[in-house]
Amino acid sequence: MTLLRTRDLVVHYGDFQALFGIGMEIADGETIAIIGSNGAGKSTFLRSLAGLLAPSSGRIEFAGVDITGMPANRVVASGLALVPEGRKLFPSLSVEENLLIGGYAKRKGPWSLERIYRIFPDLKEKRRNPGTALSGGQQQMVAIGRALMSNPRLLLCDELSLGLAPIVVKDIYARLPEILAEGTSVVVVEQDIGQAMKVADRFYCLQEGHVSLAGKPGEVGRDQVSAAYFGV
Amino acid sequence: MVDWINTVLQGLLLGGLYALFATGLSLSFGIMRLVNIAHGDMIVLAAYLAYAVVTHFGINPFVALLLIVPAMAAWGYVLQRVVLSRSLTGSILTPLMVTLGLSIITQNVLVSVFSADSRAIPAGGVETAAVPLGGGVTLGLYPLIVMATAIGVIVGLQLLLGRTELGRAFRATSDDQETAQLMGIDNRLLYGLAMAIAMGIVGLAGVYLGIRANFDPSAGPSHLIYAFEAVVIGGLGSLWGTLAGGMILGVSQSIGFRLDPGWGILASHLAFLAVLVLKPNGLFPRTRDR
Amino acid sequence: MSMDLTLAAPAEPAAPPAPPAPPAYRVERATRASRIGAAALGLATLALLAMPWWADRASIRSMGEILYVLALAQTWNLLAGYGGLISMGQQAFVGLGAYALVVFSLKLGLNVFLAIPLAGLTAALIAIPAATVVFRLRGAYFAVGTWVVAEVFRLLITNTMWLAGGNGLSVISALTGIPRWWRESAILWFAVVLGVGSTLGLYLVLRSRFGLALKAIRDSEAAAESVGVKVPALKWIVYVAAAFGCGAVGALAFITKLRVAPDAAFSLDWMTTMVFLVVIGGIGTIEGPLVGAAVFFGLRWLLADYGVVYMIVLGALATLVMLKMPEGLYGFLARCYRLDFFPVQRRLIPRDQGE
Incomplete structure (x- = not known):
């Protein structure tokens, strides 16, 4: 069953057009990778799905409901959560408070503080620390946990690997199956193709605001991907 | 010697009133980065509302609080949603000018309704009662009530901000408005609530001001200045710092006043400038200024 | 063929040493409005200075x-x-x-x-x-x-x-x-x-x-x-x-x-007066305060008998202008009609259009 569908999504920043009619479909339980170089429009796309940017035209349907132009605070209540680029933890909140505020929308579901601490045991012992006192990898875990606390049906992850050592990135990606086991669909956005393609069922490649390629990781050749990625 | 002890004690207790003036300002700055130039005029507005209620219905001013505080809170919410929210566009000029306009409007509406004459809220003697501590040292009963209220308000706000879900949401919004929305926080509603709380405290401050001293429609700006000074001395975002700031203002004012009646208010301004020169971030800084 | 071409252009002098190419643009600072503005300002100043001889x-x-x-x-x-x-x-x-x-x-x-x-x-x-x-x-x-x-x-x-x-x-x-x-x-x-x-x-x-x-x-x-x-x-x-x-x-x-x-x-009135003039007229423009002064003194003249109302109207006007057109009355008009009486910016005018 289709969980998310966008049609002809166009987004502007002032006079600058960032997205030129993106069409995408994500089914329940799927893991999707969105890849593309810096400035391809990946973050813009996620931010418009999450309700932080209002599209100029086009349509976003989530779980059969039109959420185009819905403000971010209501989008999350309908089951779509974003782990923002750069983690964006709240510095005046402790780790546990950061996680708790993730559940502000009061959506029912399987996630609780205990579950989050089970997946990310590091966080439990640091739960009284301010979120910003943690290592980069641990901060990313808080950011993911915080998004999960809203019990999303679709989890959007923007550049999980940004600024993290490869071993830490691997560690974080290793927790993905536990999240998927709850039936949550996941979108990972990365500049780094390798990690994202390994976990994804399907992928979309963005280039200058267009979908330049879509398919299944195993079925597309390396050259095809790099052509779609770099536009050569 | 006893006189001086009394002077300092009076000053410390006066700090309670200044802290009440300041907490609302501190809250709206801390959460919304809004410096409300009309803050002092809202205090005076609350005093006039209380004056009208007390003299019209003949009730005790402390009973009038039950009416004034919710009324001011509701006014704060409406003001935020209808006017102030539109001014929070990123530039600091807009909110400053909009609240300056609001200040002028409030002052002149008060003049046209209540005339420019100064008023005081009759409180039936509580304002002059004294509590002797022995050895000639006495404390005013009323300043003690004000101080107790100020401490109560600060403790209440600390609990609200530190222990409740709403408080978490306030702090999150203060840190990063956009990410807070991703948590499901409706920042416009939250800002409205923050202003409602701030104005509720302003209501309290206004009634307490009106019982203690005469007020007139043009008195607002000087109260804004005290409130602002207490916030800056204490350090932005620190509520206990704000109380300390109020006390520093109060003590320097009462000592100054004792030396020469003309120097009272000047002494508190000079104390503020001294702190500013020596510790520009205040005594207990917490929130970063943007 | 090539011979024909050279013959077809007899009027061109034999290639002199090429002069340095002129830049493809020139810097322009005056506009038509600004020339009108300068002239008007000059005349107005003279008229103002001469007021003791012609005004009451x-x-x-x-x-x-x-x-x-x-x-x-x-x-x-x-x-x-x-x-x-x-x-x-x-x-x-x-x-x-x-x-x-x-x-x-x-x-x-x-x-x-x-x-x-x-x-x-x-x-x-x-x-x-x-x-x-x-x-x-x-x-x-x-x-x-x-x-x-x-x-x-x-x-x-x-x-x-x-x-x-x-x-x-x-x-x-x-x-x-x-x-x-x-x-x-x-x-x-x-x-x-x-x-x-x-x-x-x-x-x-x-x-x-x-x-x-x-x-x-x-x-x-x-x-x-x-x-x-x-x-x-x-x-x-x-x-x-x-x-x-x-x-x-x-x-x-x-x-x-x-x-x-x-x-x-x-008095704080000095402050609010200057703020009103600038904000209502248009902050960050030279013309703004002139427009602000016209509005400020015009309203004062109109509402001379209603002191309190005058202040309320001014306060409301400043608030409204700040919220609805933060560039002020002049800024708003200038944007609509592309006016610029005191141009302080430098414009690059391409040669072929500008001359």
Whole structure:
């Protein structure tokens, strides 16, 4: 069953057009990778799905409901959560408070503080620390946990690997199956193709605001991907 | 010697009133980065509302609080949603000018309704009662009530901000408005609530001001200045710092006043400038200024 | 074929050494509106200076006030609109100027009109230590901090018995001996110098390198700093210059008001008036305060019998303009009709279009 569908999504920043009619479909339980170089429009796309940017035209349907132009605070209540680029933890909140505020929308579901601490045991012992006192990898875990606390049906992850050592990135990606086991669909956005393609069922490649390629990781050749990625 | 002890004690207790003036300002700055130039005029507005209620219905001013505080809170919410929210566009000029306009409007509406004459809220003697501590040292009963209220308000706000879900949401919004929305926080509603709380405290401050001293429609700006000074001395975002700031203002004012009646208010301004020169971030800084 | 081509162009001289190619553009600073503006300003200034010969005394008096209030507005425009310094305490320097008038003319016996530039200098000198204190605050806190400084000056003078404390004193005795026609004319001429001078001065400053740096600061302090603009020094100069203007206006204003008292000299009304002129007209434009002055004095004339209503209308108008058209009335009109009477920007005009 289709969980998310966008049609002809166009987004502007002032006079600058960032997205030129993106069409995408994500089914329940799927893991999707969105890849593309810096400035391809990946973050813009996620931010418009999450309700932080209002599209100029086009349509976003989530779980059969039109959420185009819905403000971010209501989008999350309908089951779509974003782990923002750069983690964006709240510095005046402790780790546990950061996680708790993730559940502000009061959506029912399987996630609780205990579950989050089970997946990310590091966080439990640091739960009284301010979120910003943690290592980069641990901060990313808080950011993911915080998004999960809203019990999303679709989890959007923007550049999980940004600024993290490869071993830490691997560690974080290793927790993905536990999240998927709850039936949550996941979108990972990365500049780094390798990690994202390994976990994804399907992928979309963005280039200058267009979908330049879509398919299944195993079925597309390396050259095809790099052509779609770099536009050569 | 006893006189001086009394002077300092009076000053410390006066700090309670200044802290009440300041907490609302501190809250709206801390959460919304809004410096409300009309803050002092809202205090005076609350005093006039209380004056009208007390003299019209003949009730005790402390009973009038039950009416004034919710009324001011509701006014704060409406003001935020209808006017102030539109001014929070990123530039600091807009909110400053909009609240300056609001200040002028409030002052002149008060003049046209209540005339420019100064008023005081009759409180039936509580304002002059004294509590002797022995050895000639006495404390005013009323300043003690004000101080107790100020401490109560600060403790209440600390609990609200530190222990409740709403408080978490306030702090999150203060840190990063956009990410807070991703948590499901409706920042416009939250800002409205923050202003409602701030104005509720302003209501309290206004009634307490009106019982203690005469007020007139043009008195607002000087109260804004005290409130602002207490916030800056204490350090932005620190509520206990704000109380300390109020006390520093109060003590320097009462000592100054004792030396020469003309120097009272000047002494508190000079104390503020001294702190500013020596510790520009205040005594207990917490929130970063943007 | 090639032979034919060379023959087909006999009029062309044999290739001389190629002159350096002219740039494909030229820098243009004037516009049609600006040429009209310059001419109008020149004529208006002459007409204003000649008012004692063609206008009645009441008009001369009103025009004097309009001009010195305009001067105040331009100083705040420079501060807030270009320097990014949103001061709410400029009444400090108006008041200090007024008391400089008292000291120089009443106490030291100098000519009252000589006291005007001296009052400006006094205010500028006092602004230097004041700046070291208020520049510790930023943004909105700077605004209220400057206000506190103004209160401190007011209270200091209220407590100075030599200056008659809170009661204030009359400067009439300093004016005796100057014939009335000369007194009233000189007040007007000084007001013209201040009002037109501040407008023209702002224009010239903004056209200079200094102005370019100021506009860079207004747009982004960090970016300006990174390209080598000395931001603190520039802000400091702007603050001191604005204090000079306010001080001079303070002296002139109280020559017309005759009585100097702390509450009037350091009144917040000076501040709100300059803010209204600038905000309603359009902050960060030279023309804005002119439009603001027209609205401000026009409304005052219309609502002369309703003092309180006038203030409420002004407050509401300022609030509405700030919320609905933050660029002000002039800014709004200029955007709609592409007006620019005092162009301070440099435009690149491609040669083929521009000539």
